[in-house]
Amino acid sequence: MISATRGTRPALNLLPKFQREPGAESEVRLKNQIICRLRFFPLTSVDGYRSVTKKLHPVPFQGLSDDCYLGLMSVRVPSMSVLPPVRRDRIIAQLPQCYSKKAAVHTKDEFNSKVKTACQEQRTGTVGRFKIAKVIVVGDLAVGKTCLINRFCKDAFDKNYKATIGVDFEMERFEVLGVPFSLQLWDTAGQERFKCIASTYYRGAQTIVIVFDVNDVASLGHARQWLEDALKENDPTNVQLFLVGTKKDLSSPAQYSQIEQDAIKLAEEIKAEYWALSSLTGENVREFFFRVASLAFEANVLAELEKSGSRHIGDVIKINSNSNNVYATSKKKQSNCCQ
Numbered sequence: 001m002i003s004a005t006r007g008t009r010p011a012l013n014l015l016p017k018f019q020r021e022p023g024a025e026s027e028v029r030l031k032n033q034i035i036c037r038l039r040f041f042p043l044t045s046v047d048g049y050r051s052v053t054k055k056l057h058p059v060p061f062q063g064l065s066d067d068c069y070l071g072l073m074s075v076r077v078p079s080m081s082v083l084p085p086v087r088r089d090r091i092i093a094q095l096p097q098c099y100s101k102k103a104a105v106h107t108k109d110e111f112n113s114k115v116k117t118a119c120q121e122q123r124t125g126t127v128g129r130f131k132i133a134k135v136i137v138v139g140d141l142a143v144g145k146t147c148l149i150n151r152f153c154k155d156a157f158d159k160n161y162k163a164t165i166g167v168d169f170e171m172e173r174f175e176v177l178g179v180p181f182s183l184q185l186w187d188t189a190g191q192e193r194f195k196c197i198a199s200t201y202y203r204g205a206q207t208i209v210i211v212f213d214v215n216d217v218a219s220l221g222h223a224r225q226w227l228e229d230a231l232k233e234n235d236p237t238n239v240q241l242f243l244v245g246t247k248k249d250l251s252s253p254a255q256y257s258q259i260e261q262d263a264i265k266l267a268e269e270i271k272a273e274y275w276a277l278s279s280l281t282g283e284n285v286r287e288f289f290f291r292v293a294s295l296a297f298e299a300n301v302l303a304e305l306e307k308s309g310s311r312h313i314g315d316v317i318k319i320n321s322n323s324n325n326v327y328a329t330s331k332k333k334q335s336n337c338c339q
């Protein structure tokens with residue numbers, strides 16, 4: 001038996017307490033009432049979490065307040081579903097367009113046709129089951145990282161600045177082309193004194209969002225350094241980059257167009273997709289996160305297809321080889337090996 005714990009931050013320190021063998025089931029009780037049954041999954045199926053705990057995966061869950069997390073991976077049980085259905089306003093049926101064609105991850109109008117077919121035929125592998133893409137949001141202090149995440153996840157905006165201490169995160173669930181897909185949005189601290197704590201959470205990111213304030217040229221100038229730090233913990237060939245200018249509501253069109261030129265130039269150089277938005281007014285916030293979710297989803301499905309494609313290639317060779325040749329090859333290998 002295990003217990004649930006309330007807290008405003010993911011209860012990462014509680015995770016070891018909840019550790020169980022993969023496949024084991026437990027009841028979760030709150031005030032002595034069974035509120036859920038859970039099964040534990042091997043962490044290898046939960047990409048993006050290894051960096052945090054190397055153990056188990058916290059999920060927000062139904063019946064408790066939004067700020068409550070359990071150090072557990074959820075499971076569907078016959079009588080009760082742990083996760084609520086994907087919200088209707090998180091359903092993505094078309095590829096959201098980029099902000100500027102001059103600086104985009106790609107400028108295609110539609111999802112990759114292989115991805116669309118795979119979704120129709122339900123051949124998306126682990127995507128749609130446990131796949132969670134980790135997104136880290138980095139940038140100078142007070143550029144608006146927390147407000148950006150809060151505007152999207154909670155439709156809230158706080159005009160008072162409260163520095164992020166270390167990291168915080170939100171889970172956002174989507175349905176892309178009919179397939180469930182989640183983003184784990186990591187809000188990291190921009191303040192120098194918390195940077196070393198925050199950077200320990202960079203690893204395993206599939207998407208890096210570098211945020212700057214469109215009214216603060218210096219914050220754009222620091223973008224390269226943030227990227228460099230984030231890439232120390234990640235494989236540069238395997239991440240999608242976004243350069244995001246915030247607080248667009250505070251700048252005049254003339255001021256904005258000036259910084260936009262520099263931002264697009266930098267985005268092209270670092271191969272990032274450029275966006276400008278306002279968390280105060282909400283301008284482009286939803287569009288931006290939908291684009292992030294869609295591109296991460298597309299990349300994940302393509303990676304799954306590649307994996308399953310290489311398995312098929314192996315199978316074909318086995319089936320098509322005639323038995324004599326196989327024997328001859330293996331003999332030859334053996335004799336080489338003994339020489």
Ligand SMILES: Nc1nc2c(ncn2[C@@H]2O[C@H](COP(=O)(O)OP(=O)(O)OP(=O)(O)O)[C@@H](O)[C@H]2O)c(=O)[nH]1
Pocket residue numbers: 139140141142143144145146147148158159160161162163164165188189190191246247248249250277278279280281
């Ligand atoms: N006008 C306006 N103000 C914003 C916007 N986004 C953020 N702010 C304000 O900017 C300040 C800093 O915002 P935060 O989101 O806390 O900044 P942060 O980047 O998370 O800061 P750290 O946690 O220290 O790294 C707050 O006072 C916000 O209200 C925006 O789009 N428009």
